[in-house]
Amino acid sequence: MDAPEDWPRFAVTVDLVVLTVRDGALHVLLVRRGEDPWRGAWALPGGFVRPVEDLHEAAARELAEETGVHQAAGHLEQLGSYGAPDRDPRMRVVSVAHLVLAPDLPEPTAGTDAAAAAWVPVDRVAGDELAFDHARILADGVERARAKLEYSPLAAAFCAERFTVAELRAVYEAVWGRALDPRNFHRKVTSAPGLLVDTGERRTEGRGRPAAVYRRGPATTIAPPLSRD
Amino acid sequence: MDAPEDWPRFAVTVDLVVLTVRDGALHVLLVRRGEDPWRGAWALPGGFVRPVEDLHEAAARELAEETGVHQAAGHLEQLGSYGAPDRDPRMRVVSVAHLVLAPDLPEPTAGTDAAAAAWVPVDRVAGDELAFDHARILADGVERARAKLEYSPLAAAFCAERFTVAELRAVYEAVWGRALDPRNFHRKVTSAPGLLVDTGERRTEGRGRPAAVYRRGPATTIAPPLSRD
DNA sequence: ATAATAGTGTCTGTAAGACAGTATGGT
């Protein structure tokens, strides 16, 4: 086996698929590119991995830099790596994409790097207006999120620390793009052991009976899973 | 945003978690390292990504080089990337790990690179005898394989092109490490639409009634999934 | 005949989907 220093050098970046739920629809955070290539196109936020940081750290740092969010609530996980030889015309770049699920955040651009940043509904992102291979990365991220809601407690990452069953259901409906029966959903999530912890608090939203307020429980999976059919 | 050529250079490798089922147990393909660091330790097969090839191509090439297998049967997918700053003492290396599920192969070492290669039962691999962070990568690969058998037709990737229900069940039992009820398993997999295609062929294994021989069907998921409890 | 494996039928408990009905607030 040969020594690493004899082998081709790559630039390594992290790209972020940051998803949130706003106004009943799944949104992704995009930035407008200020330079060539792809000047003026929308792109996923991201940046280069520094010499001394792990991939996960780099993703968290870029998230904070570009959105002003110190990923306390929410969820960050590695999505996958993209390294087609021609994906960046300047040189060989491997991007390690990460998926972030965040509660509804204050308008972006609080950050620094990007010329402009915006939340865009995922079903209104035209694939050909995204830079590089970001349309593929976005599609993979959305699919991962949709799949994970089935068997993991991750939907709560889209909510504030305290939330109602209706808010949780709204997340599922936005991410899956279909209506769920409120009564069966309630029965399912409240009976799943360790999924929700009742805070005792009640909350009135407009009219109607006040809803119980929950926190995330210790469960790491939902078995049997919810079905998105 | 800055130009990639101004940024730190990484070496990028692919590492392979190659799994197969032999003698009723899940095995992983390991190679003995011939050089420092970790000279003499077991490691996952792998190597450096070349200047002009995609990550997936690099993984397939390394698989062929180190095992002599031209990944026709079987399955290859990306597992995840590992890039802790100190994972290789020589320089900054990011490894894109891939998972390979292969039918029982002829003894390795048919390949070239590795000083020695061997199939090792996964539950007999001591974590601290693997080079670099390969113990973690192996654990992630095995967990991925176990999880995917639940809801995907991937178990067939461990079988020859034509196989019986009993052979398929043996795969599940080896990967999950628990016995399954042959009758319920048979009912489940034969009634899953598109999972198996009856070839009409029958096969007698020792004594007992001959078993129907199947090929993989077009199904991409098993819904509802099997449960490994 | 006996053993062994392949494959089918039946029963039971659990849970999902559909939806009636009750509880508790705002207007």
Place this chain on the structure above:
DNA sequence: ACCATACTGTCTTACAGACACTATTAT
């Protein structure tokens, strides 16, 4: 009073797990 939302209970159907039973081969 009325409506909207939260929550509970009931019915039906589907399916997993358990296991009796039949089918077809080797010894």
